[in-house]
Amino acid sequence: MAALDIPFFGTLVLCLILVSASYTMAVAMGAGQGRPHLLPSARWGTYATCALLLVAILVLAYAFQVHDFRIRYVARYSDRSMPWWYLITSLWGGQDGSLLWWSFLLSGYTFFAVRWLRGRYTELQPWVIATLMSILIFFAILMLFAANPFATYIRTTPGDGEGLNPLLQNYWMAIHPPVLYMGFVGWSVPFAILVAAMVTGRLGNEWVRAARLWSMIAWTFLSIGLLLGCLLSYEELGWGGYWAWDPVENASFMPWLVGTAYLHSVLIQERRQMMKVWNVFLLFLTFFLTIFGTFLTRSGLIASVHSFARSDIGQYFVWYMAFLLIAIAALMIWRLPKLKADNEIESLVSREFAFLLNNWVLLGMMVFVLIATTFPLLSQWVRGEEVTVGPGFYNKWMVPLGIVLLFLAGLGPLVAWRKATGSKLLRAMAFPVGAGVAVGLL
Known part of the structure; x- marks a missing residue:
């Protein structure tokens, strides 16, 4: 591939x-609306789209390796x-590339979800x-319209690049962002299964079973990504140690909290056919x-040592989030x-x-973190001045x-289903409480 063709070819892809x-x-x-013969075409279209995205990421990686500085990113x-x-x-070190990633x-x-669904959950597949x-x-x-990673300079092409932020030149950067993204992106598959169940009306335990594997994969990657982020922050001076309640750290923590709630709550639906609306909501x-x-990280509305510069893509996210709210409510x-x-x-x-x-x-923890994270924006809108809250404020409420x-978490597994008596609960708690006290005294 000639270097001259990279920007054009990347945008074409x-x-x-x-x-x-x-x-x-x-x-x-169409396949979901009574034309099942279209389903194979939908699968092949999916594979083609996935292949094109593989080509796009490889083209951008190649552009970095050959130092094609005509490309602004x-x-x-x-x-x-x-x-x-x-x-x-550097593929995910900036805004445009991270969106492609x-x-x-x-x-x-x-790709793997479609392959996994083939032969099972037939009615859910199209949706x-x-x-x-x-x-x-x-x-x-x-x-294409706001953050093209293949966009070029209009006039002069620099002889050399600006380089990656020194704070990001850390071996954890090769691991932490991809793993965290795997957690973020992974929740798209359970969400898609939920939408398919809502559209088809198959709202028993079928969709719960279909979403279980993908929910666990997403939650696991998100958990590991958060832990790796703590290690990255600890090694980079000025990033607040392991956890500083930075807005972008919080942006990753909030879906983890709600995802954890969902994984617990959905057990009740599977066993007792309860809390169906609650699980859909979670x-x-x-x-x-x-x-x-993703919007919070890239809009630049809230200052963070992790966030990208202010850009115009925020309005796209606002419209998309509004669409999601209206669609799921309907x-x-x-x-x-x-x-x-x-x-x-x-x-x-x-x-x-x-x-x-x-x-x-x-x-409740998620709502508190959300309000505290967006408090600078809220105070700016209400009072006309930006007021920030520090780690001490978070710790005051989050620790209790x-x-x-x-x-x-310790009590739940000890309580019986349906109804437990006080005496049985106390007997069940006796050993773990006693063991905990003994370990504490040691």
Whole structure:
């Protein structure tokens, strides 16, 4: 591939991604509306879209390796002195490339999800494909019209690049962002399965079973990504140690909190056919928070040592998030009769209620972090001046909530389903409490 062709070819591939994803979504929707013979075409369209995204990421990686500084993104995040491994991490070191990386990982999830769905959950497949393609369409539009990683300089091409931020020239940068993105992007698949279940009306345990594997994969990657982020922050001076309640750290923490609540709550639905509306809400909110976190990182509205510079892509995210809210609200209202619980909580001393309390605490923690994170914006709008809150404010409230959550995590498995008596609960608690006290005294 001649170096001269890279910017044009890369942009052409982005255009083809948009066309291919749009075609695939349309065909998949047709397959879901009584034309099952279109489903194989939707699958092949999915594979083609995924292949195009692989080509796009390889083209950008090649542009970094050959130092094609006509491409603004390459010039801003690399220079000729950087070793090849830092040139690879530059792929996600800036805004435009990170959006392409987000899309590339989503294409990988989509490919394996479609392969996994083949032969099972037949009625859900078309709408899963259509939903995943709609997400890819949004990011393709974003890259083509607001954050093209292949955009070039209009006048003068620099002889050398600006180089990657020294804070990002750390071996953890080769691991932490990809793993964290795997967690963020991974929630797209359970969300797509949920949308498919809502559209088809198959709202029993089928969609829960279909989403279980992908939810666990996404939650695991997000958990590991958060831990790796703590290590990265600790090694970089001025980043606040392991955890400083930085807005972008919080943006990753919020979907983890809600995703954790969902993974606990959905157990109640599987066993007792309860909390169906609640589980739909939690899963949607988890996915929504991954989009919100991506917006928060890239809009530049809130100052952070992790965030990218202020840009124009914020308005695209605002419109997309508004669309998501309206669409899921409409689906929930439409399917509300099918989301009625078959059973109710019979006692406050039961595993169901303990899990519900667990959910309330996790959701309360998320709401607190959300308000504290966006408080500078809220204060600017209300009072006309920006007011920030520091780590001390977070710790004052989150530590007590964390202690309550830890207590509930230990209590929940000890309580019986349906209804537990006080005497049985005390007997069940005797050994773990005694062991805990003994360990504490040692």
